[in-house]
Amino acid sequence: SSPEDLGGFPRGELCRYGNIELSPSSGVLNYAQGLFEGMKAYRRADRGGYTLFRPEENAKRMRYGAERMCMPAPSVEQFVNAVKETVLANRRWVPPQGKGALYLRPLLMGSGPILGLAPAPEYTFLIYAAPVGNYFKEGLAPINLVVEDGFHRAMPGGTGGVKTIANYAPVLKAQMDAKSKGFTDVLYLDAVHKRYLEEVSSCNVFVVKGGVVATPATRGTILAGVTRKSVIELATDRGYKVEERLVSIDDLIDADEVFCTGTAVVVAPVSTVTYQGQRHTFRTGPDTVSQELYTTLTSIQMGLAEDKKGWTVAV
Ligand code: PMP
Numbered sequence: 001s002s003p004e005d006l007g008g009f010p011r012g013e014l015c016r017y018g019n020i021e022l023s024p025s026s027g028v029l030n031y032a033q034g035l036f037e038g039m040k041a042y043r044r045a046d047r048g049g050y051t052l053f054r055p056e057e058n059a060k061r062m063r064y065g066a067e068r069m070c071m072p073a074p075s076v077e078q079f080v081n082a083v084k085e086t087v088l089a090n091r092r093w094v095p096p097q098g099k100g101a102l103y104l105r106p107l108l109m110g111s112g113p114i115l116g117l118a119p120a121p122e123y124t125f126l127i128y129a130a131p132v133g134n135y136f137k138e139g140l141a142p143i144n145l146v147v148e149d150g151f152h153r154a155m156p157g158g159t160g161g162v163k164t165i166a167n168y169a170p171v172l173k174a175q176m177d178a179k180s181k182g183f184t185d186v187l188y189l190d191a192v193h194k195r196y197l198e199e200v201s202s203c204n205v206f207v208v209k210g211g212v213v214a215t216p217a218t219r220g221t222i223l224a225g226v227t228r229k230s231v232i233e234l235a236t237d238r239g240y241k242v243e244e245r246l247v248s249i250d251d252l253i254d255a256d257e258v259f260c261t262g263t264a265v266v267v268a269p270v271s272t273v274t275y276q277g278q279r280h281t282f283r284t285g286p287d288t289v290s291q292e293l294y295t296t297l298t299s300i301q302m303g304l305a306e307d308k309k310g311w312t313v314a315v
Contacts, residue, residue, distance in 0.1 A: 027110025027120025032166035040101035065162035142271035152191035160221035203262030207255035259290035
């Protein structure tokens with residue numbers, strides 16, 4: 001293909017996992033000009049082989065983020081093909097059905113040297129893979145969140161809506177503080193009103209009240225999760241009213257159920273949320289909306305249920 005077909009990137013190659021060479025003055029090291037994605041390849045239940053879940057959504061999200069971070073990005077086709085090749089090259093590392101997945105980490109970075117603040121002159125796109133177990137060993141284990149109103153993840157006009165590496169170092173301190181107090185993770189509020197839910201460090205959040213499922217609208221400060229988008233569609237299909245809107249902390253306190261979604265956690269029920277020192281408890285276990293959506297989603301991802309939406313891609 002011509003260089004344009006490949007988004008300006010030469011055809012890639014497979015190599016053994018190892019260190020890469022990077023200029024000390026690269027854009028990524030100096031100005032955090034970098035993006036990543038996170039995906040999973042599952043071993044198929046029915047007819048062997050592997051499945052990816054909506055990989056073109058990750059490709060599109062990387063392209064969207066690349067525009068914000070002033071980088072060229074691989075085409076959707078190039079991205080998906082590179083992911084497939086990575087899965088095949090690492091097929092012996094894909095865990096058995098039900099025991100986890102092969103996690104894939106595409107990275108796009110400004111790898112060329114740049115001293116003054118400007119986009120780097122060269123870019124590198126790479127993918128590495130690692131087997132991961134199920135996020136929660138016993139399947140669906142409820143998590144405990146703490147609302148953080150002293151730290152924020154993103155500001156309007158910032159980069160909260162793209163998956164840049166620069167969004168993750170700032171949450172480490174809040175996350176470590178939360179873990180040291182026995183919480184699983186932090187739930188962030190918006191930085192302007194300090195009132196509306198945004199997301200957790202690496203997953204989106206939903207609240208359920210009556211038959212209504214609500215999740216914060218993506219207004220540029222939260223990541224538009226692929227799992228979030230899929231769960232919205234599955235919940236709608238199953239007869240729930242789904243609202244993407246401003247969801248306040250009061251809505252959460254008043255909710256019957258709270259759950260998180262993401263590639264790593266899939267669908268994780270939240271059993272408690274601590275806000276201003278008060279612990280609020282929510283329904284978990286069988287007969288919950290989160291359990292129903294977890295089962296529906298994972299059945300499609302693992303090839304146990306018919307994929308009527310064409311979300312899975314066979315490798
Ligand atoms: N929010 C943040 C900040 C994340 O890092 C992730 C993980 N990619 C998500 C939400 C969930 O997105 P997805 O469902 O695409 O994994």
